[in-house]
Amino acid sequence: MKAAIIVFPGSNCDRDIAVSLKKISEIEPLMIWHKETSIPDCDVIVVPGGFSFGDYLRCGSMAANSPIMLDVIHKAKKGMPTIGICNGFQILTETGLLPGTLIKNDCLSFLCKTVSIKVENSNTKFSNLYSKSEVIDIPIAHNEGNFFADYDTLNKIKDNDQIVFKYCNNSGKIEKEFNPNGSIENIAGIINKDGNVLGMMPHPERATCQLSQLNDGERFFNSIAESIL
């Protein structure tokens, strides 16, 4: 199994993703520079976190127009499992592969901490080893993680069961006070209607090693491996 990890100028979670994919799920990572025009044969695409193009203009807006993204969009539309984490989530919304967008945190500060998130949908390629309503601890690190969608888009997302993760407290309570960034309905991660493109602000790759004392991200990577076997 192989994963294509797209690397932009300013990506900084690409290596963490590569290590997690290799160590946890035995998926061979291929680092693909954004100026490439085609993605080699692979089973999953990952758009990693970071500050692509210095977050200029809008987070993810320039990266969404990098040459490689044409092939990412093409493959994702054909059903390729595709994941965007943090800046990768912002990039995927800018391409239109995922609905909504991510705006500045309502607290106006960069947030870097571990948060509890609730698995709202465990019936996806990326969350199938979690139980529904399970609470997991995953770090966040972002300035623009405030998910926003207009009323109609949000209703569609809800009707299609596209919300995968929501911010909550450690007992799974979803309230405004446990929402770190002002995201609409505490949304931390969503999937597209077809179920093959996932975007999430929390970093599962930062919850897969003993040093971080967090391991809830491991099942994220194992879910992917099992679903693409």
Add this chain to the structure above:
Amino acid sequence: MKINVKIMPKSGVLDPQGKAIENSLKQLGFNKTGTVRQGKLIEINLQEKEGKAIKIVDEMCQKLLVNLIIEDYEIIANKEE
């Protein structure tokens, strides 16, 4: 020809930066300050006549400069340049 693109957050979209500015202004004693919104201005030089330039900049807005989910834009041609 110089074209300016004024980009503002759509009404109804949370604008925490505008809100922070509003609070600061009030703290400074500008008591009559109402709602403050923060946007951005992009200046583009284009070697085209006005009509064509506006058309091209509109395409730029749709493709890159503006996120239509959260932002509105206005294209302003600078007649003096």
